[in-house]
Amino acid sequence: MSALTPALCEFLDGQIVGVLATERSGAHALQSVVYYARDGERLLVSSVAGRRKVTDVELTGWASICVMGFERPYPSATFSGSAQILTDGIGPATAAVAQRVTGSDEPPEPQTDEALAAAGRVIVAITIERVSAVTHMER
Secondary structure, eight states, X not given: OOSOOHHHHHHHHHOOEEEEEEOOTTSOOEEEEXXXXXXXXXEEEEEETTSHHHHHHHHHXXXXXXXXXXXXTOOEEEEEEEEEEEOSSOHHHHHHHHHHHHTOSSOXXXXXXXXXXXXXXXXXXXXXXXXXXXXXXXX
């Protein structure tokens, strides 16, 4: 059974940023504001290889994103689950995140894996397995 309902999908698609949380064994959680794109049951975040959020996911295989609406009553929800770092076939995902960053009507032309690798780009892909802390909206 999917953790996402149509209302939660609509909420995710209507927002553009969230707070990504990762953890490292025996250490405190790391949080950072990120742009994301939804691909079915996954949330995709573009990052740079070697960044702490990337290395944390490589070590633990887990991440979460808390997303908040920016109009009263400020709805929010936290989406968490297994996470992995993708480096193959990430052109379309990177373009989808870039579209949300720029606010353009269409995504930019996807770059090749080689071009993205040269720039150090990777995708953090979180499979939504749990939705928690849902406030001010229907599940």
